[in-house]
Amino acid sequence: MRLSVLFPRSLRSAPAETDVAGHQLLLRAGYVRQLTAGIFSALPLGARALHRIEAIVREEMDAIGGQEVLLPVVHPAELWQQSGRWQAIGEELVRFRDRGGRDMVLAMTHEEVITDLARREITSYRQLPLCLYQIQTKFRDEPRPRAGLLRAREFAMKDAYTLDLDLAGLRVQYARHYTAYHRIFSRCGLTDLLAVESDAGMMGGTVAHEFMVPSPIGEDVLVVCDHCGLAANRQVARFVKPAPAAEAPAPLERVATPGAATIEDLTRLLGIGPERTAKVVFFSADLGPGAEPAASAAGAATSPGTARPAAREVLVMALVRGDMEVEETKLTNLVGARWLRPADSERIRAAGAEPGYASPVGLRPGAVMVVADDLVAASPNLVAGANREGIHLRNVNCGRDFEPDRVGDIAAAAAGAPCPRCGAALALRRGVEVGNIFQLGTRYSEPMGATYSDAEGVLHPVVMGSYGIGIGRILACVAEAHRDDRGLRLPLAVAPFAVHLVRLGGSSAEVDGAADRLVAELADAGVDVLDDDRDVAPGVKFADADLLGMPLRATVSPRSLAGGGVELRRRDADDSQVVALGGAAASVQGRLDELRAEAARLVVSPGYPAPGPG
RNA sequence: CGGGAAGUAGCUCAGUCAGGUUAGAGUGCACGGUUCGGGACCGUGAGGUCGGCGGUUCGAAUCCGCCCUUCCCGACCA
Numbered sequence: 001m002r003l004s005v006l007f008p009r010s011l012r013s014a015p016a017e018t019d020v021a022g023h024q025l026l027l028r029a030g031y032v033r034q035l036t037a038g039i040f041s042a043l044p045l046g047a048r049a050l051h052r053i054e055a056i057v058r059e060e061m062d063a064i065g066g067q068e069v070l071l072p073v074v075h076p077a078e079l080w081q082q083s084g085r086w087q088a089i090g091e092e093l094v095r096f097r098d099r100g101g102r103d104m105v106l107a108m109t110h111e112e113v114i115t116d117l118a119r120r121e122i123t124s125y126r127q128l129p130l131c132l133y134q135i136q137t138k139f140r141d142e143p144r145p146r147a148g149l150l151r152a153r154e155f156a157m158k159d160a161y162t163l164d165l166d167l168a169g170l171r172v173q174y175a176r177h178y179t180a181y182h183r184i185f186s187r188c189g190l191t192d193l194l195a196v197e198s199d200a201g202m203m204g205g206t207v208a209h210e211f212m213v214p215s216p217i218g219e220d221v222l223v224v225c226d227h228c229g230l231a232a233n234r235q236v237a238r239f240v241k242p243a244p245a246a247e248a249p250a251p252l253e254r255v256a257t258p259g260a261a262t263i264e265d266l267t268r269l270l271g272i273g274p275e276r277t278a279k280v281v282f283f284s285a286d287l288g289p290g291a292e293p294a295a296s297a298a299g300a301a302t303s304p305g306t307a308r309p310a311a312r313e314v315l316v317m318a319l320v321r322g323d324m325e326v327e328e329t330k331l332t333n334l335v336g337a338r339w340l341r342p343a344d345s346e347r348i349r350a351a352g353a354e355p356g357y358a359s360p361v362g363l364r365p366g367a368v369m370v371v372a373d374d375l376v377a378a379s380p381n382l383v384a385g386a387n388r389e390g391i392h393l394r395n396v397n398c399g400r401d402f403e404p405d406r407v408g409d410i411a412a413a414a415a416g417a418p419c420p421r422c423g424a425a426l427a428l429r430r431g432v433e434v435g436n437i438f439q440l441g442t443r444y445s446e447p448m449g450a451t452y453s454d455a456e457g458v459l460h461p462v463v464m465g466s467y468g469i470g471i472g473r474i475l476a477c478v479a480e481a482h483r484d485d486r487g488l489r490l491p492l493a494v495a496p497f498a499v500h501l502v503r504l505g506g507s508s509a510e511v512d513g514a515a516d517r518l519v520a521e522l523a524d525a526g527v528d529v530l531d532d533d534r535d536v537a538p539g540v541k542f543a544d545a546d547l548l549g550m551p552l553r554a555t556v557s558p559r560s561l562a563g564g565g566v567e568l569r570r571r572d573a574d575d576s577q578v579v580a581l582g583g584a585a586a587s588v589q590g591r592l593d594e595l596r597a598e599a600a601r602l603v604v605s606p607g608y609p610a611p612g613p614g
Numbered sequence: 615c616g617g618g619a620a621g622u623a624g625c626u627c628a629g630u631c632a633g634g635u636u637a638g639a640g641u642g643c644a645c646g647g648u649u650c651g652g653g654a655c656c657g658u659g660a661g662g663u664c665g666g667c668g669g670u671u672c673g674a675a676u677c678c679g680c681c682c683u684u685c686c687c688g689a690c691c692a
Contacts, residue, residue, distance in 0.1 A: 012641060012653070013626045017685065037684065092691070109692070143615075143690050151691085159692095198692090210692085219691085328689095341615085341689070436692055468692055504651060539652040546652090559651065567651095 001497065003532040003544070006030075007044055010544050020217055022480030023148030025488050029548045031475075031496075038145025038153035045548065046475070048496035050156065053188055053474050054135050056493060057158045060184045064176040066133045066160055071113045073137060077103030079112040082448050088338060092140045106139040111444045111466055114161040118462050119450035122163065128452060128462070129169050133160035135471065147217055149476035150432060156472055162465040165452070170439055170463045174207070177437050177467045178608035181211050185434060188474050189482055189491030191602045194431060196222055197232040199329050200438060207439040211469075212431030213477045222431045223413045227424030235329035238409065239426055240418035242275070244379040250395040252361075255383075258390040261356025263322040266392065270383065277322030278376050278384040278396060280358040282343035285316045285335055285369070315343055315351050317360060319372040319404070320411045321379060327412035334408045335371060352387060359384035360402035361393055372404035373411045432477055435469040488549025489571045492595045497530035499588060500550035502541045504557035514581055515556040518566060521585035527592065546571070552591050554584070570595070 007030075014024040017034055026032050031046030042050055058068065077095065080086040085093070086105075094106040107113070114132060122128065138157045145151050162173040178195065185193050190213050198210040210233055212222055223237035224230070232238070260266040267274050316335060318326045332340050345355045351367040353359075360370040361384060376382065377398040384396040398404065415428045445451070445461040453459050475494070482489045492498060499522065505511045515531070522529050530550060532541050538557075545553050555567040555576075566584040568591055569576035579587035 009624095009642080011625060015625065016620090016627090019686075034684095090690085138692095140691080144688090146686080157692090200692090208692090339690075433692075438692080466692085470692090502651090506650070537650060537652085537654060539650095539654070542652045544653085555651080557651065 001044075001528075001530050003530055004534045006530070008033075010547055018146075018148050020147040020150065020480070022217075022476060022478075022483060023150070025483055025547070025549075026148065026475070026479050029488055031479075032149065034148075038142055038151065040149060040152060040154075040472070045496045049475055049490070049494055050471055052494050052496070053471055054156075054158070056187050057135065057184055057469060057471070060180045060187075061131075061133050061158070061160060064131065064173075064180045066131045069132050069134050070136060071107070071110050071134055073107050073139070075105050075107055075113060077105055079116055079448075080105055083112050083115070083444055084447060085112070090339070092142060094139055094141050108138050108140045109157075109466075109468070110134070110136075110159055111161065111440070111464070112448070114163075115444040115448045115450045115462075115464070118163055118445065118464075119448060122450065122452050122462060125165055125452050125454045128163055128165050129173060130163040131160060131173060132163075133158060133467075146219075147476070149472040150217065151219065152472060155470060158469040158471060160467040162467070164463040164465075165454070165460070166463055167441070170441070170465050174437060174439055174465050175608035177465070178209065179605050181435050181437065181467075181469070183603055183605045184469065185211060185213075185474070186603045187493055187599070189478050189494055189599070189602075190434065190474065191604075192481070193434075194222060194224065194231050194429075196224075196431075197236055198436065199233060199235045199333070209437050210433045211435035211437075213434055213481070214429050214431050215477065215480060216430055217480060218430040218432040220431050220433055222429045223426050224429055225419040225422060225424055225426055228419060228422035230419055230421045232413075234413055234428070235327065237413040237426075238420045239413040240420055240423065241375045241411070244375065245276075245381070247380050249397040249400060250381050252396065252401060253394045254386060255392050255394055256390060257357075257392045260390075260392070266383065267322070270392075272383065274322035276381075276383055278359065278379075278382040279320050279322045279324070279326075280353075280360075280385065281318045281320070281326045282348050282353075282355075282358070282368075283316045283318060283328070283331070283340040284313050284343045284347065285332070285337035285340050286313050287335070287337055315347055315368045316340070317353070317358065317363075317368045317370045318410055319360065319370065319376045321373065321375050321382070324373070324375075324411040324414070326410055330408070330412075331371060331410045334406055334410055335369065354385065354387045354389055357385035357389055357391060358387060359393060359396065360404065361396055362387060363402070369406070370402065370404045371406045371408070371410060372398060374407055374409055375411065377404065377407045432473065432480075433470075434473050434477055436467070438466045440464040440466050483549070486543070487547035490549040490551060491599060492551045492592065493599060495550050497528040497550050498552060498592055499527060499529045500545045500548065500553045501529050501531045502538075502545055502553060502555040502557075503531070503533055504538050504541070504555065504559075506535065508558060510561060511556050511558060514561060514566070514584075518554065518556065518584050518588075522588060525585060525589060527585075527588065551595055552588065554588060 010030050011028045014028050030043055033041045096104055098104050135158045139154050142153050145153050164170045192214055194212045195209050196212055198208045200208045221234040223232050223234050257269055260269045263274050263279055318331050320326050328340055348355050352364050380397055381395040384393050386393045416425045419426050442461040450462045451459040478494050503515045519529055519531055551571050553569045560567040563578045565579050565581035567576050567578050
C-alpha cells in the first residue's frame with residue numbers, strides 16, 4: 001500500500017472529541033472517525049487492524065470446534081417477547097416497526113435467534129454438542145457512550161453460543177472458551193489480563209466470567225487478591241466481613257442528634273466509630289412486569305405497539321453498616337429488580353421515613369422493602385435513625401426492633417478487606433471488559449422451547465452458554481496499552497501492516513530502485529508493506545511512521561545506501577541497524593520472526609479453573 | 615435521566631464578559647520558489663449559514679429565550 005494514496009491523511013492535532021490517549025491516536029493516525037455519539041467508521045488502517053483481530057478470533061474459535069455463522073441484525077419482536085427480554089430490557093434495545101406494522105428490534109445480542117435455530121433444527125441428542133459463532137454488528141443504545149471505541153453504541157462483536165445435552169457438557173465448552181479467550185487476548189498483545197467472576201446481568205444464567213484489561217480508563221472496578229489470585233467484578237465480589245461486636249442487646253434508647261444527618265456528623269457527635277451505626281440508602285426498584293418473567297406471559301401481556309408493561313416500582317431501604325457502601329448490583333440481584341435508582345425525598349417521606357434520620361424501626365409494615373446486609377443483621381446495638389429529624393436511636397437490633405424483608409450480602413468490597421479465600425488484603429483496580437462468558441443453562445431454551453430427545457426418547461431443554469468478545473474494544477485496549485508520546489506502537493499481530501517503508505532523498509533513482517526491489521521481494525514473501533512514497537520532508541515521514549505505529553520501519557535513503565543498504569528499526573526500540581541491500585528482504589523477515597517469537601512467548605492458555613477464580 | 619463544559623475555516627483554538635468597518639491565528643490544503651535524516655523556510659491563494667430557530671436592538675458570533683449536537687462526571691450498562 002502506498003501512503004500517497006492511503007485514505008485519509010493523518011492529523012497533526014487530535015480532534016477534541018475525547019481525552020483518552022489511545023483513542024486520540026487512533027483518530028490522529030486515521031484508523032477511525034466518529035460519525036455521531038458512539039458510532040464509528042473504521043477507515044482503511046482501522047479496518048485492516050480489526051480484520052487482523054478477527055482473524056485471530058476465528059483461528060481460536062475454530063480450534064475449539066466453533067462453526068461460523070452469520071445471523072441477522074433485525075429480529076422480529078416475537079422472539080424477544082418469548083425470551084422475556086422485550087420486557088426486561090429498557091431503552092438500550094432499539095425497537096421499531098417495519099412497513100407492515102410488525103414490531104422489530106435491532107440485535108444487541110443473539111441468544112434468541114440461536115435458540116430459535118436450535119428449536120427448529122435440533123431434535124436429537126446425536127446433534128449435540130455444538131458451538132456456533134459469528135462476528136457481526138451489534139447495536140445497543142447506550143445511555144452514555146464514552147472513550148471512543150471503548151463504549152460504543154454500534155460495534156462489532158464476536159458472539160458464540162454453545163448447545164449441550166447437559167450441564168457437564170456446558171462446563172466442558174465453557175472451559176474451552178476460558179482457555180481460548182486467554183489465547184485470543186494474549187495473541188492480540190493484551191498480555192495483562194484478568195478473568196474475573198462477574199454478574200450475569202441481562203444475559204441471565206448463573207456462572208459468568210469477564211475478561212478484563214486492567215486500565216485506569218476502565219469503567220469496571222475489579223476486586224483482586226494479589227496473594228491468591230482471586231479476582232471478581234466489584235458488583236459481585238465477596239469479602240470477609242468483620243466479626244460483629246460480641247455483646248448482648250441493650251435496651252433501645254432515643255438520643256437527640258440535631259443536624260447530624262450524615263454518618264460522619266453522627267459519629268463525631270456521639271463519639272463512636274462508623275461501624276457502630278447502620279446506614280440507610282433508599283432506592284426505587286423496578287421489580288418488572290410481574291411474577292411471570294417469560295414465555296407464556298410475554299405475547300399476551302404486550303400490546304401490539306412498542307409499549308412495554310409499566311414498571312412495578314417499590315421503595316427499597318438498603319441497610320449497611322456505617323463504614324460500608326451499598327453495592328447496587330448485589331442489591332439488585334437480591335431483590336430481583338430490573339433496575340434501581342436513587343429514591344427522592346418525597347417518596348421516602350411518604351413511606352414514613354425521614355431522609356438523614358431514616359431507619360427501619362417503627363415503619364409501617366409494607367410501606368417499604370427493607371433489605372439488610374448480613375453484617376447489619378448480625379451486629380448488636382447499632383445507632384440508627386428514629387425517622388424524626390434530629391433524633392437517632394441507640395441499641396437497634398435486627399430481629400428485635402425491626403424485621404428485614406431480605407437479608408444478604410449487599411455491601412461493596414473495599415480496598416484492604418480480607419480475601420474470602422486466603423484472607424490477604426484485597427485491592428481495587430479498574431478494568432476494561434473485553435470479553436465475557438456465561439453459563440446460560442436453560443434460561444432461553446426453556447421459555448422458547450428448544451428441546452432434544454435423548455436416547456430413550458425423552459425431551460430435554462438444550463443447555464446453553466454464551467460467549468462475547470468486543471472486537472473494537474480489543475483495538476481500543478491495544479491502542480491504549482501499546483503507545484508512546486509519538487504515537488501507536490502496535491503488536492505485529494494487530495498492526496495493519498508489518499513494515500512501514502520510508503523512502504528519502506526525493507526521486508533519486510538509486511533510492512527508488514532499491515526501495516522498489518525491497519517492496520517487490522516482501523510482496524512475494526507475503527509481507528504487508530506500507531510504502532511512504534510521498535514527496536514530503538523526512539521529518540514528516542518519520543513522524544507519521546511513529547504515529548501510525550507499524551512494528552518495523554525500513555528506511556531507504558542515500559544515507560542508508562551509503563551505509564551499506566537499508567536501515568531497520570523496531571517501533572519499540574531506540575536504535576536501528578543497517579542491513580545489506582541484497583539481503584534486505586530476508587533481514588526484514590528475520591526481524592518479523594523475532595517479533596513473532598517474542599509475541600508467542602507471551603501467549604497464555606491456562607486451563608479452567610485458572611489460578612484466579614475458584 | 616441528574617450535574618458540568620463546549621459548539622466560530624478540514625483540525626486545534628482566539629474573539630463573546632463590555633454589541634459597532636470586510637470575523638482572526640496556528641496548522642492543514644492549493645500554487646510558486648528554496649530545502650531534503652525528525653512535522654524546515656519564503657511568498658501567494660482558496661477556505662466561514664460564527665450549531666439551529668425566534669427575540670431585543672439603528673446594528674448580534676457577542677445580549678435574552680427555546681431547541682439540537684458533542685464531550686466530561688454520575689446514574690445506567692454483556
